[in-house]
Amino acid sequence: MTLKNKASKTGSVLTSEQKEQALRDMLLVRRFEEKAGQLYGMGLIGGFCHLYIGQEAVVVGIGLVMKQGDRSITSYRDHGQMLVAGMTPRGVMAELTGRSGGYSHGKGGSMHMFSREKEFYGGHGIVGAQVSIGTGLAFASKYRDEDSVSIVYFGDGAVNQGQVYESFNLAALLKLPCLYVIENNRYGMGTSVERASASKDLSQNGSPWGIPSLKVDGMNVEAVYGAAKTAMDHCRSGKGPFLLEMETYRYRGHSMSDPAKYRPRSEVDDMRSHHDPIEMLKSEMLQEGYTEEAFKALDKEIKEIVQDSAIFAQESPLPDEKELWTDILVEA
C-alpha cells in the first residue's frame, strides 16, 4: 500500500490568493528569524536558539492545508511552526527574550512554547520525544471521534530514535490520524544523514508498518502543499498515518553557536541562490503578474510586524519573581 515516493508534480495547485498567503507567511518566518538572530547577537536572547531560515516552505505549505482543530507539534526548531499556527509574533519573540509577555511568561524559552488556543503542543527539547507525544495528539482525535489531523514534525536527526518507530507501529496499529513530517535538512546538528542513517531513503522508513509516504521537494511550497493535501486527506478519511519526507535545508547553523564547519560554504550558497523557497515563489508570481512594488510593500509591512514584536519583546517586563513557584502543579 506504499505510494510511489517521488516528488509531487501536480503543477500549479495553489490559487493566486494562496500564493500570496504563502509568500506572506514565508516572509514572516524569514524576517522573524533574522530578527531573532539579531537579538541573540545582542545578548537579548539566551541559551539555545535554533533558526528555521531556509525551511519556510515546509511549514507554510502544510499550514495552507490545515483546518481549524488540527493539531501540531515539533522539536526545538519551532518558531516557524508557531507563527504559522497563528501564534502572535509578539508573544513568541517575548518568550525568546524571556519576558512576561511571552507565551510561557518567560519560563519556557525558544524551545518550549505552547498554545492551547491554536492547538500547538510545543516546542520539545528532547530529540524524538515529540513523535510519541504527537502520536498521542492523534490518539485523542480518534478517541473523541474528531475530524482533526495531528501534524508531527521531526528532523532527520530524530529518525534514528527508537521511539519514532514505536510511534509508527502504534499509529498504524490504531489507525491514528497522524501526519508525520520528516524535515530532512541534511544534518542532525553536525552529522550528515549519510553518516547517521543506514536507511538511504527516509521516506521509506514507515514502510514496514505500511505507512504510505511521499518524498517532497521541501524548498518548493507548491510541492509541499500538494503532498500535504494528499497526506491529510488520507489521514482525515480514517485510513491511518501518512509520512512525508521534506527535502529541505537550513541556511544557519544548528543553533546560534554552531560554526557549521561540517558543510562547504558553496553548498549553502547554492541553496540560497538557486533553491530559496521565497525567491522561487516570488519569481513565479512575478511571471504571473505580481509586481516588485507589491513585494516591497509586503516586505515592509512584515518588517514592521517583526520590528514591533522585537520592541515588545524588549519592553515587556521580566517575569515577576513570584512566577518561580507558579504553574508547577494545577492547584486543586
Add this chain to the structure above:
Amino acid sequence: MAVTILMPALSPTMTEGTLARWLKKEGEVVAAGEVIAEIETDKATMELEAIEEGVLGRILVTDGTSEVAVNTPIAILVEEGESVPEQSGNSASQPLSGKNISSSVEKPAQPVQSVQQQEPEWGETREMTVREALRDTMVEELRRDQDVFLMGEEVAEYQGAYKVSQGLLDEFGARRVIDMPISEHGFTGMAVGAALTGLKPIVEFMTMNFALQAIDHIINSAAKTRYMSGGQVSCPIVFRGPNGAAARVGAQHSQCFASWYAHVPGLKVVVPWSAADAKGLLKAAIRDPNPVIVLENEILYGQKFEAPISEDFVLPIGKAKIEREGKDVTLVAFSIMVGVALEAAELLAKEGIDAEVINLRSVRPLDKETIIASVRKTNHIVSVEEGWPVAGIGAEICTIAVEEAFDWLDAPPVRVCGLDIPLPYAANLEKLALPKPEWIVDAVRKQFGG
C-alpha cells in the same frame, strides 16, 4: 539608512570575542546573508553574515582585535550612495532595555505546602484485597468520567498481568481498555500527548521497572510541560504498576523507584499500603489534574484489609496516616514496609517500647507536618524503606527530622533500608537483602543505647 553592526553573542556563554578578520573591505557591496567577517568565540570560529544588503561603510574594529565585548559597534553598513554618518549607530538596532536583570539577593520563598484536607469518614466497610480495591476504583472512575481510559500491556484481553484489570474489557470495551504492544517508550509518550489535550489516561506498567524505558516522558514530557507552558497545558495522567521487590524475580525486576520520582517537581507520587490506601489514593490520582505516579506492590495485591465501599472515598494526596499511636519512637514507612513496621512495633511493645507508626501514603508531596509532630512527641525517629539507602526516601525523612526537630531529638535518626546491592535471586540471599521487623527493632534499640 545606516545600520550599526554590533559584536554579536554567538554562543550561550560568550561575553567577548576576537574579530579574527574582515572578509570585506570598506566600500565593498555586501548581499544579505553574505559572510563579512570571522569571529572567534569562546567555542569556535564563527562566520558573521550581513543581515541586510548594503555597502560596508566603515570598519570600527580592525582585524585581529581581541576581547571585543558583545554589543560593541564593529562596523557601519550604509545604503549605496549614502555617506557614513558621524555618529555611528541606528537607535533601532540598539537594545531598548538590555541586560538590566536585577538580581535580588533574597529569593522568593517557596510557598508553604500544607494539605489541609482530612481523610473522609470510612462509612460502611468490607474486607477486600488490594487488587480488588484497585480494580473497583478503576471501574468506578471509568464509569464516572468518559475521558478516563486504561492502557498498558495485557490490560484488556489477558485481564491484567496481575489481574488488576480483570473484567474491565467486558464492561468498557476495547476503546477504553486498550492493550498496548511491548513498547513503553512509545505508548507512554502517546499517553502523555493524549493527556495534554485533556484526556485522562491511566497507564499501567506491567512493573515499574519497565517504566525506565519511558522515564523521559514521565519527567521531561509529563512533569515539566505545565511549567514550561506558563500554566497553559497541563497533563492529567496516572502512571501505575507494581514497584519494589516481588519474590525471587531477580535484580532487574526488583527495585523501588519511590525516591526517583519523589525527586521531581511537577509530579505527585503515592505509595499505598492497605486496600483503603489503594482505593483512596488511586481515586485521588485519577481525579487529580496533574501527573500522578501510583507505586503499588505485587506482594500486597493479594493481602486483605477492611476498606470503605463508598465510591467517593478519596484520600488527600500528601497526607500521611498514623497507623499506630505511640510515645517512644516514630517509625516512618510506606507501601509494604508499613506492615513490617507494624510488626516491629509489636516486638518493641514486648520490650516496653511504645512505637508510633506513620504510613506516608505519599512521598511527593511529603507530609512533613505529621513527621515533625510525631518526632516532637517521641524524640526518636527511624525511617523504613525497601529501596536502597543512598539518596533514598529515608535520607529525606532523617534530614527533615534534623532540620526541623533537632532540639527534640534524643538520638541521631536512623535509616532502615534494603541493602545497597542489586537484589539477588537465591532465596537465602534475597531474604538477607530486604528489611525485616528485626532490623527495625535493632535500629530502635540502638537509639535507646541498646
